[in-house]
Amino acid sequence: MSDKVLEIRNLNVTFPSLERNVHAIRNCTLHVNRGEILGLVGESGSGKSVTSMAALGLLGSSARVKGNIRVVGREIIDRSEAELQEIRGRKVAMIFQNPFTALNPFFQVGRQVMDALLNSHFMSKEEARKRVFQAFKDVRLPDPEIAFNRYPHQMSGGQLQRVMIAMALVCEPELLIADEPTTALDVTVQAQIILLLRELVAKKNLSILFITHDLGVVAALCDRVAVMYAGMVVESGPVVDVLATPSHPYTSALMKTVPALGQTKDDLSYIPGQVPDMSVPIIGCAFAERCTKVSEVCHKQAPPRRAVLTDQFSFCHNASGPVALDEIVAGGRL
Amino acid sequence: MSSLDGFQANPALQPSWTRRISHFASTNTLLFVGGGIFLLIILAALFAPWIVPFEPNKIDFSHKLLAPSLEHLMGTDALGRDIFSRVVYGAQTSLIIGITVLAISMAIGVPIGLAAGYFGGKVDMLLMRISDIFLAFPPLLLPIAITAALGAGLFNAMLALAISWFPWYARIVRGSVMAIRKELYIDAARAMGVGSLRIMFRHALPNSWTPAIVQGSMDFGYTILAAASLSFIGIGAKPPTIEWGLMVALSRSKFLDYWWTAAFPGLAIFVTVLAVNLLGDGIRDMLDPKYRSGR
Amino acid sequence: MIKYVAQRLALMIVILAGVMVVTFALSRVLPGSPIEMMLGHRPTQEQIDLARAKLHVDEPIYTQFSYYVADMVRGDFGESLRTGRPVLEDVLERMTATFEVTTLAVILVVLVGVPLGVLSAVKQNHLVDHGARSFSIAGMALPVFLIGMMLQMLFYGELSWLPLQGRMNSEILLDYEFPRVTGLYLIDTLLAGQWLAFKSAAAHLVLPVLTLSIASLAVVTRITRNTMVEVLAQDYILTLKAYGMRKRRIYFLYALKATLIPMLTVIGLTYGFMLGGSVVVEYVFDWPGLGGYVVGAITKNDFPAVMGVTLFLSTIYLSVNLVIDLLYYLVDPRLRAT
Amino acid sequence: MNALLSVKNLQKVYPTKVGMIKAVDDVSFDVAAGETVALVGESGCGKSSIALSLLQLISSDGGTVHFDGTDFTSLSDQQRQQFRKKLSIVFQNPFSSLNPKMRVRDIVGEPLKTVFGLKGSKLEERVAQHLRDVGLGREHLKRYPHEFSGGQRQRIAIARALALEPRMLILDEPTAALDVSVQAQVLNLLKELQAKHGLSFLFISHNLATVNYIADRVMVMYLGRIVESGPVHSIFSSPAHPYTQALLASIPSLDPLKKNQLVALSGEVPSPLSLPAGCAFANRCPYASDLCRTLRPDLLSKSEAWAVACHHPIQGEED
Amino acid sequence: EAKTNTATYAMYGDIKDWDPSIAFSLEVMMLANVYEPLLWYNPPESEEQFSPALATSWSVSDDGLTWTFKLREGVKFHDGEPFNAAAAKASIERTKSMKKGAWYIWASVDSIEAPDDTTLVIKTKKPQPIDLIASSQYGAYMFSPKAAEKGTDWFNEGNAAGTGPYKLRQWVKDQQVVLEKNPEFHGGWKEGNFDRIILKVVTENATQVQMLKSGEADFISLVPADIVDSLNKEEGISAYTVPSWKNSQFLINTQKAPTNNKKFRQALTHIWDYDTVVNDILAGHAEVARGAVPATMWGHNANIEPPAFDLELAKKLIEDSGVPEDQRKITIAYIGTSEAYKNSALLFQENARQVGVEVELLPGEWGVIWDRAKNLETAPNLQSMTWWPTYPTPNDWLIGLFRTEDKALFNLSHYSNPEYDKVLDAGVELEGSDRDAAIKKYHEAQQILIDDAVAIFYADIMTRIARQSNLEGLEANPAYAAVFFHKVTRK
Numbered sequence A: 001m002s003d004k005v006l007e008i009r010n011l012n013v014t015f016p017s018l019e020r021n022v023h024a025i026r027n028c029t030l031h032v033n034r035g036e037i038l039g040l041v042g043e044s045g046s047g048k049s050v051t052s053m054a055a056l057g058l059l060g061s062s063a064r065v066k067g068n069i070r071v072v073g074r075e076i077i078d079r080s081e082a083e084l085q086e087i088r089g090r091k092v093a094m095i096f097q098n099p100f101t102a103l104n105p106f107f108q109v110g111r112q113v114m115d116a117l118l119n120s121h122f123m124s125k126e127e128a129r130k131r132v133f134q135a136f137k138d139v140r141l142p143d144p145e146i147a148f149n150r151y152p153h154q155m156s157g158g159q160l161q162r163v164m165i166a167m168a169l170v171c172e173p174e175l176l177i178a179d180e181p182t183t184a185l186d187v188t189v190q191a192q193i194i195l196l197l198r199e200l201v202a203k204k205n206l207s208i209l210f211i212t213h214d215l216g217v218v219a220a221l222c223d224r225v226a227v228m229y230a231g232m233v234v235e236s237g238p239v240v241d242v243l244a245t246p247s248h249p250y251t252s253a254l255m256k257t258v259p260a261l262g263q264t265k266d267d268l269s270y271i272p273g274q275v276p277d278m279s280v281p282i283i284g285c286a287f288a289e290r291c292t293k294v295s296e297v298c299h300k301q302a303p304p305r306r307a308v309l310t311d312q313f314s315f316c317h318n319a320s321g322p323v324a325l326d327e328i329v330a331g332g333r334l
Numbered sequence B: 001m002s003s004l005d006g007f008q009a010n011p012a013l014q015p016s017w018t019r020r021i022s023h024f025a026s027t028n029t030l031l032f033v034g035g036g037i038f039l040l041i042i043l044a045a046l047f048a049p050w051i052v053p054f055e056p057n058k059i060d061f062s063h064k065l066l067a068p069s070l071e072h073l074m075g076t077d078a079l080g081r082d083i084f085s086r087v088v089y090g091a092q093t094s095l096i097i098g099i100t101v102l103a104i105s106m107a108i109g110v111p112i113g114l115a116a117g118y119f120g121g122k123v124d125m126l127l128m129r130i131s132d133i134f135l136a137f138p139p140l141l142l143p144i145a146i147t148a149a150l151g152a153g154l155f156n157a158m159l160a161l162a163i164s165w166f167p168w169y170a171r172i173v174r175g176s177v178m179a180i181r182k183e184l185y186i187d188a189a190r191a192m193g194v195g196s197l198r199i200m201f202r203h204a205l206p207n208s209w210t211p212a213i214v215q216g217s218m219d220f221g222y223t224i225l226a227a228a229s230l231s232f233i234g235i236g237a238k239p240p241t242i243e244w245g246l247m248v249a250l251s252r253s254k255f256l257d258y259w260w261t262a263a264f265p266g267l268a269i270f271v272t273v274l275a276v277n278l279l280g281d282g283i284r285d286m287l288d289p290k291y292r293s294g295r
Numbered sequence C: 001m002i003k004y005v006a007q008r009l010a011l012m013i014v015i016l017a018g019v020m021v022v023t024f025a026l027s028r029v030l031p032g033s034p035i036e037m038m039l040g041h042r043p044t045q046e047q048i049d050l051a052r053a054k055l056h057v058d059e060p061i062y063t064q065f066s067y068y069v070a071d072m073v074r075g076d077f078g079e080s081l082r083t084g085r086p087v088l089e090d091v092l093e094r095m096t097a098t099f100e101v102t103t104l105a106v107i108l109v110v111l112v113g114v115p116l117g118v119l120s121a122v123k124q125n126h127l128v129d130h131g132a133r134s135f136s137i138a139g140m141a142l143p144v145f146l147i148g149m150m151l152q153m154l155f156y157g158e159l160s161w162l163p164l165q166g167r168m169n170s171e172i173l174l175d176y177e178f179p180r181v182t183g184l185y186l187i188d189t190l191l192a193g194q195w196l197a198f199k200s201a202a203a204h205l206v207l208p209v210l211t212l213s214i215a216s217l218a219v220v221t222r223i224t225r226n227t228m229v230e231v232l233a234q235d236y237i238l239t240l241k242a243y244g245m246r247k248r249r250i251y252f253l254y255a256l257k258a259t260l261i262p263m264l265t266v267i268g269l270t271y272g273f274m275l276g277g278s279v280v281v282e283y284v285f286d287w288p289g290l291g292g293y294v295v296g297a298i299t300k301n302d303f304p305a306v307m308g309v310t311l312f313l314s315t316i317y318l319s320v321n322l323v324i325d326l327l328y329y330l331v332d333p334r335l336r337a338t
Numbered sequence D: 001m002n003a004l005l006s007v008k009n010l011q012k013v014y015p016t017k018v019g020m021i022k023a024v025d026d027v028s029f030d031v032a033a034g035e036t037v038a039l040v041g042e043s044g045c046g047k048s049s050i051a052l053s054l055l056q057l058i059s060s061d062g063g064t065v066h067f068d069g070t071d072f073t074s075l076s077d078q079q080r081q082q083f084r085k086k087l088s089i090v091f092q093n094p095f096s097s098l099n100p101k102m103r104v105r106d107i108v109g110e111p112l113k114t115v116f117g118l119k120g121s122k123l124e125e126r127v128a129q130h131l132r133d134v135g136l137g138r139e140h141l142k143r144y145p146h147e148f149s150g151g152q153r154q155r156i157a158i159a160r161a162l163a164l165e166p167r168m169l170i171l172d173e174p175t176a177a178l179d180v181s182v183q184a185q186v187l188n189l190l191k192e193l194q195a196k197h198g199l200s201f202l203f204i205s206h207n208l209a210t211v212n213y214i215a216d217r218v219m220v221m222y223l224g225r226i227v228e229s230g231p232v233h234s235i236f237s238s239p240a241h242p243y244t245q246a247l248l249a250s251i252p253s254l255d256p257l258k259k260n261q262l263v264a265l266s267g268e269v270p271s272p273l274s275l276p277a278g279c280a281f282a283n284r285c286p287y288a289s290d291l292c293r294t295l296r297p298d299l300l301s302k303s304e305a306w307a308v309a310c311h312h313p314i315q316g317e318e319d
Numbered sequence E: 001e002a003k004t005n006t007a008t009y010a011m012y013g014d015i016k017d018w019d020p021s022i023a024f025s026l027e028v029m030m031l032a033n034v035y036e037p038l039l040w041y042n043p044p045e046s047e048e049q050f051s052p053a054l055a056t057s058w059s060v061s062d063d064g065l066t067w068t069f070k071l072r073e074g075v076k077f078h079d080g081e082p083f084n085a086a087a088a089k090a091s092i093e094r095t096k097s098m099k100k101g102a103w104y105i106w107a108s109v110d111s112i113e114a115p116d117d118t119t120l121v122i123k124t125k126k127p128q129p130i131d132l133i134a135s136s137q138y139g140a141y142m143f144s145p146k147a148a149e150k151g152t153d154w155f156n157e158g159n160a161a162g163t164g165p166y167k168l169r170q171w172v173k174d175q176q177v178v179l180e181k182n183p184e185f186h187g188g189w190k191e192g193n194f195d196r197i198i199l200k201v202v203t204e205n206a207t208q209v210q211m212l213k214s215g216e217a218d219f220i221s222l223v224p225a226d227i228v229d230s231l232n233k234e235e236g237i238s239a240y241t242v243p244s245w246k247n248s249q250f251l252i253n254t255q256k257a258p259t260n261n262k263k264f265r266q267a268l269t270h271i272w273d274y275d276t277v278v279n280d281i282l283a284g285h286a287e288v289a290r291g292a293v294p295a296t297m298w299g300h301n302a303n304i305e306p307p308a309f310d311l312e313l314a315k316k317l318i319e320d321s322g323v324p325e326d327q328r329k330i331t332i333a334y335i336g337t338s339e340a341y342k343n344s345a346l347l348f349q350e351n352a353r354q355v356g357v358e359v360e361l362l363p364g365e366w367g368v369i370w371d372r373a374k375n376l377e378t379a380p381n382l383q384s385m386t387w388w389p390t391y392p393t394p395n396d397w398l399i400g401l402f403r404t405e406d407k408a409l410f411n412l413s414h415y416s417n418p419e420y421d422k423v424l425d426a427g428v429e430l431e432g433s434d435r436d437a438a439i440k441k442y443h444e445a446q447q448i449l450i451d452d453a454v455a456i457f458y459a460d461i462m463t464r465i466a467r468q469s470n471l472e473g474l475e476a477n478p479a480y481a482a483v484f485f486h487k488v489t490r491k
């Protein structure tokens, strides 16, 4: 068995509608190794959430999903609901962006966490309750007993997000998918969550797919990062490498737009133009329209996957480094 | 300003109207069936004199209670009147009822809702309590009480229905105005020194029309049904007005033996209301994406 | 809790006062003199004087109103012109018949409409959904009186399965004495252990209840479906799915509870529609309840009776809504926040 | 200092079902002509409430707001209309701050119409001119907001705010709803416009990095009160208030090697419904003493332009 | 045990007044079976005009002022009280003094005496047909003095105490009245008599018809004329008509514009389509009327020709009348539940439209439209009326409907013609002494009504009966709108 907890290969997701087909994910490939945190970054609409939903088979019947997704070695695509239920909660858990809406307002939070636990593991209620208390303690919720009987509206966003994390932990999944779990929170709370997640990964050998649009959070939390643009991963690699020496023009452009403390430049740089319309077929490189290093080939041919450094890959015609020939076909035409 | 080059909205993101409509036609066949039938009904109402084979009020006892035939498509009633002709004319009445009741109840309800939602506080409290009073009567009972006081008759019935129905519009408009009031563009307009009245009518009203119209299109059918019920129990339309509910009422003593006397006017109500409801549903789907089927 | 109840109660009283303003106003806009209308046939001078005194017509309108309110609060709705008895007595006597039909209809609507709506939402765009939606859209387009008449034609005229009208078979009503404990024949006959009478009562209830239910059933199915669809699109449902929760548990525990509030609202409204619809249904089925009473009263210009029933049913309706408000409180933890 | 905007002891209380929320508690500050002052703090600390009560879009419950020497709070609605041309606002969310049923021409033209009474081609001319200022063309006049991207919408909102040719703009988190790539464009635009028109900005944000980029001075808020104010570079390099310090330490750096510098505050933000008697930050503060828990510190000058509300300010190297 | 023999009668409204002194409406079905008067009036063509009820014999003094009734012995009221002269006296006096319902039939009575238990003496100031009055279908019933003591409220709780063949067993308000055989009935019982009568409230005639067809009802009260023949064809059902003293007319308001114009009124009589109404709407179960008194009643004027249905003539009369075009609007009030009225009115409305007269229909419940019609302000131009005598005399119509009244009661034409009153009074004066002379006067009076066009006299109607055909012993009696159940047996 591979040490890849999540493996997505050539994922394509289309939302068909009579008005226009939205081709939201185009040949996306990424993986999460056991015990690592992969950051998935990208602008709004780049397909981060769709990718994560696909990983759990949660996209529903309105989406057409093609490619391979393996979670802990099990194929996800085209599986029945019953089979998926085996995986969900037990092998992989998910945390959503907005903790205020991700919990049912009509039930006490403890009950909801306990239900998730009882659903994925067979045990007595008493036992389950104990474990929930423990999980609440682990995520440092003050007064677990009181928190257990609270309704969501009686808790703050940071607390709720911790409840969500506790829910994920208590189920002891191998993979945790977190879709922008800190975006709705304040920086100080965000810092708490980041530290908490780091600690939990270290303690419990958890693997996390962490979705965010904040490169700073990636830097602070993740081991590896995958940068998404227009439905595909354009660059991936260890955080240290990608952020220090971005090989894709999009990654570097993105980094330059972020104002950083202590920066005293007169003008912030920006990325001109707009994200491509996902309902229109893209020929060549999706970023070509906005790229400063664009060349003729970019408009004609989809860029191949190149290994830039040992573990750093980039989909760019102009990225330095050798072309991994075996990947040209896989990354190929749309 | 060089930094702004290429900052254009992509027109492809906005599908054209024709595409939208054709998309709609194919996803929402029922809407188009409803719309089609409704159009036919409107045409029937408008061109009734040219369509009908017989004078609708012409009494001819030698032809009474004839079963449907080629000559009398829907048969004749106890007075030998051609039911088909009467059903066609009945469309006029029903449409007038629907339009009048909705117009009156919106004319009362919309301004009330607008003022309540916009000003909030005590104004809201007062106006809404007043509306609540009218909602406290079980539906149909207030119209009954009002017509009992004002006297039976189609106009009074319509007025009574409108009075009992306006609070719904007040509520809906208020609700959406309250929601809109929280929208930043209202604050923005105020910040730019735009006056209250202008904000109410230029900003709040156009944005709260949608739910009112959606509600209206859903209520059109209810109105026709309610008016027919009032006619049926004898406090709505009176002859020589031709109204479907009244036709059923007049045939009540006969329908077990002469089913067509009640069935066709009843069917006319059903088809019309169904068409209107389908249309209303479609309009709602179109204007209010929340209810679109499927995700 | 007590504060909440007190608030709701106060609101209800305020609205009830408003309702009285409306009925009072209506009773003063009667064509001709209200007194003549209220007294009916050839009143003697004596009767007129008495009525004038009772209505306090010589005093200012607000004084008249205060007397009116005092009368209503005491339950003095005046005398019915038709039966010559106090309206309240008539109303109380007939109330149970209406209550029996409307309550059964509401129960039927809830028991059938809610599961159907849930099913329809869960099986979105599948056959069940199409079926349920077609039913609900057709059901809402059927005039109540037509439903009643069609059912009569079918079950009495064609099949002879069910009785045409009335509340109980005459002979059974005579031969099987059962004490009117609740006034609901279905319950009273059971309490008395009278099977035949129970069966007759039930058979007589079928068509009116069905007639009264169909339109509301359509509405409730539809609204359940729509709220359920909305709820199912909520993030917290996604959370449950992401944790591999079984569907049935999601739908019938987590989602349903969230739809309860809109459902309660709809059930309240439905009850109102039923009270209104009972007017037509009781008329069609000769049902000896308040609806039939009010139609009779209208044709006879029995104004005190019409207003009495109106006021009475409004009070009932308001009380139902009060109960529903209290249920909100129990269902929605957010209302309980302190 | 000749302040353009001078706020004294501003108070705002929201009565709610469950109690009174003191959203703005005794806030005073000045903004000089041509200056950019930033207001930062966590969500719910009262930033928007200040913005709205400056314009009296919500009525304040105490204190005064002098703009250009006139007390805004004591004006009648009528008089206030005239003043509104001098002080304008851009809101956080360009997706909801533009009326979806109005064309760009009317959105930008409306204040011109109601305040200046402009009409017809004159109006159109002015609108086009303002749109040009923010980089939009005549071809956009007839479009509706939904036909624009987020960044473009924010430009329209800025054009509208500039239509009355104000002397000061209040910017309530103008880039919070935008992607980083777009955020940069809007920030650049704002800087450009300020240089061109000599505007003052009150820049509200919770993103310290953008504040650092755009502002001269910064005021840090915590639970309705200003806890520290002063020049951006001084405060960001050596914060005096423990909260400011924590805030700065909570921002993840782009440099993965500094990831261990990330420090998190412990504890929860107290409910605004029941604020503690002493310093509101005391329960999360690593330096809190008994004094902090009983006595609320006042905002006191630390140096000429620097003030802090803390019993135990952090002593950094003074510049 | 033998099966109870039950008859079900569908009646279209519940009993309103249980007090026999007051009841004046639908109650007759109950009254005539639970109570008895002193005499019953026999159907026309019987050998005797009356049959004994609680009186076994009676006589009148030569001056016609003193009537002596010999009462039946050994009769007990249902509550066990004995029936005797004192009880009879008390009954009549109570009815008379209550001034409700049909009390006026006793108005001319001067005194009542009960010299012994079985003798009742009634004295009047003027000669009066007390025998007819004592057989009236309202206001002439004998009831237990004990019950009377308990008062109207007691009756209205659903109680009765008569001497009739049936006792009141149960009253479920708005649902049913059940009568049960009185085993002590002085008339005795036959094989096949009903043990029990259910009077079931069924307001809708369609429903009644259905119940008859299904056998659920043995008799129904609402038989639309146009289905009599088709009903009769149904197996097991007998539907037919019998002569009655009823006639129908639309009274034309002579004081309200535009019908205060005689020419205009005459025009209306020509707009009425007599043949269609009688032949189609009433399905031939009626005759076109000739004036106010029906052909079945003595004193009828057969020389009167009904006005022709002639729209041309009507048009001309309207033009001549001088009623301006914009005032040619009339209202027509009738009992809304009646098919026949409704259809006639619709026909009239349609025909009137053709000659430029707009007709507004005012259907309503009798009590309501009656109240309106009495008051000139609210009165309609045309008022439906179906009349039958409380006791058999032509003057019942001529006085009741058309004699000048201070305050309108049934003169809903608001007709006041001194000449007519004079001729009529002369007839009434002669009725006791010289019937032929009286008839002459009555004929003259009827002609005046035609000349003045005070009403559209359109139909002498027959009573429609529909019942199960396995019943025997039903005899038609125009004097009573009731079925005498104890005379009926089931085969």
Ligand SMILES: Nc1ncnc2c1ncn2[C@@H]1O[C@H](COP(=O)(O)OP(=O)(O)OP(=O)(O)O)[C@@H](O)[C@H]1O
Binding pocket: A015, A022, A024, A042, A043, A044, A045, A046, A047, A048, A049, A050, A051, A213, A278, B295
């Ligand atoms: N159900 C759907 N139907 C049609 N299009 C969809 C659907 N869900 C997502 N999309 C489209 O897919 C694309 C990717 O969306 P996704 O939600 O994954 O973006 P994201 O990267 O998560 O953005 P954000 O940062 O805003 O959350 C978008 O263009 C979106 O419009």
Ligand SMILES: Nc1ncnc2c1ncn2[C@@H]1O[C@H](COP(=O)(O)OP(=O)(O)OP(=O)(O)O)[C@@H](O)[C@H]1O
Binding pocket: D014, D015, D016, D021, D022, D023, D041, D042, D043, D044, D045, D046, D047, D048, D049, D050, D206, D272
């Ligand atoms: N209309 C209102 N009614 C009641 N409470 C309110 C209202 N508006 C704001 N508040 C409360 O006042 C406090 C300050 O709110 P405000 O919107 O000013 O915060 P903010 O700093 O702008 O937050 P954010 O960064 O989330 O925009 C919060 O606790 C908020 O819940």
Ligand SMILES: [Mg+2]
Binding pocket: A048, A049, A050, A179
């Ligand atoms: Mg997302």
Ligand SMILES: [Mg+2]
Binding pocket: D047, D048, D049
């Ligand atoms: Mg804010």
